[in-house]
Amino acid sequence: MIDYISALPGSLSLPPFPRRLCVLGSTGSIGESTLAVAADHPGQITVTALAGARNVARLAEQAARFRPAYLAVLTEAGASELAGLLPKGYRPEILHGPEAYVALAELSEVQVVLSAIVGAAGLPPTLAAARCGKILALANKESLVLAGHLIRRACRDSGAVVLPVDSEHNALFQSLAGHCGDDVDHLVLTASGGPFRDWPPADLARASAAQALKHPNWSMGAKISIDSATLMNKGLEVIEACQLYGLSQERVKVLVHPQSIVHSLAAYRDGSLLAQMGPADMRIAIAYCLCYPARLPLKIAPLDLAALGQLTFREPRTDDFPCLGLAREAADAGPAHCVALNAANEVAVDWFLKERIGFCDIARAVSWALDRQQGLADPDFMTILELDTATRAAVTDYLTEGT
Ligand code: NAD
Ligand code: MG
16 A cells, blocks of 8 residues: 555646746755756746755856846855855845745745755755645655654645655656555665675775765765765665655665666566666656656666666665664654654764764664654654754764764
C-alpha cells in the first residue's frame, strides 16, 4: 500500500506555462542546476524569487541574469552588499534573515517553490510552502526527516503538491505513476556506495574530508557528499521515502549500484520491478518537477547502454558504514529520534569537514545522540526546532570532550 504525501492533481488543474518559480538555495549545487534548466526554458519557467545565504556575489550574478522581483540572503550586511552589486535600473525587493526564506516561499506570485537549502535550515520555508498550497519541488530531504508528519498534514489541509527532486525518490515517483498503490510490495533505493565503497574497513578511520568529497558519480554540495560517503545520505533517504510514500522502513530496501544509472525501483506483488534509469544528472529530476507532468528536451548526452556493458547491484556494507542502520533505528523509534539523528549528523559532518574529528566519529556521534533521545509521538513545529537546537548543543559538548 502506498499513501503518497500529497494529492496529485491532473495536468489541467496545474498552473499553465510559464510557471512562476522561487528557488531557495539558488547558489548551491541543486540551485545552479535548477537555474540552468530555467535559462534554457524561459517559455516554461519564470524566475520570480531567488534566495542564497552567504555567497552574495554569485546570487548577484544570478539576479542580474534572471531579474527576479524578490531576493533573500542570510544577513542585513549581505543584503546591502547585494544591493550594491546589482545592475543599474534593476531594483528587486531584498529581504534578509531566516524569516526572509519563509516570506519568499509564501509569496502569492510564486507557484512553484524549489526547496534546495541544505540541512534543517530548509524546514521553515519548506513547511511554509506546503501550508500555502504551493507546488513544492523538494530537494531538501532533511525537512522530511525532521517533520514529514507536519508536511503531510499541511499538504492535506492546503492542497499543496509535493514533487521529489531527490533522484531516487523522483525515480520512485515515476515508477509508481499510474499504478495501484495496493500492488506495491516494497521500494528499492539504489546507492552509489560513495567513494569508500570498496575500501577495507581498517582504512576508513583514516579517510579524509578531501577524499570523502570526491564522489564517484555525482557532483554535489559538501554536506551531501559526506553523507554519501558515510551512507547517512541513504539513511536519510530511507526516512524520506517512508514519509513520501507512507511506508515503514522495512519496506524500503537499499542496494548498492555503483554505476548510478538505475535511480531506484518499485517492486510489485506480481514480481515486476519498475525502474527509472538515466544519466547521473540532477537536471532530469529537477526539470520533471518544475514542469510536471510534461518533460522538457534537455541538453544531456543520452545513455549508451551498450558502451556501459553492465549494471551491477550488491548489498550495502552496513557493518562498515553504520549510519544506514542508525537511520533505520531512528525511523522505527519515531520523529524525535529522526530529529536527533539529523541534528547529530549535521554537527558531526561540519566537524569532519573542518578536520576536527575522523570519518568514523560521525557514526559514533549519531549513535550517542540516538541512545540519549527520549521518544515523542507527535512533536509540533516548535518542539522539533527546540529538539534540533538541544541535540546540536549536546553533540557539540560530546565531541568537544572527546577531542
Ligand atoms: P549546497 O551546499 O551546494 O547548497 C546549499 C544552498 O543552501 C546554498 O544556496 C546555500 O547558500 C544555502 N544555505 C546554506 N545554509 C543556509 C541557511 N542557514 N539558510 C539559508 N540558506 C542556506 O547543497 P546541495 O548539494 O545543492 O543540496 C541542497 C539540498 O538538496 C540538500 O538538502 C541535499 O540533501 C539535497 N539534494 C542534493 C542533491 C545534489 O545533487 N546536490 C541531490 C539530492 C538532494
Ligand atoms: Mg539522492
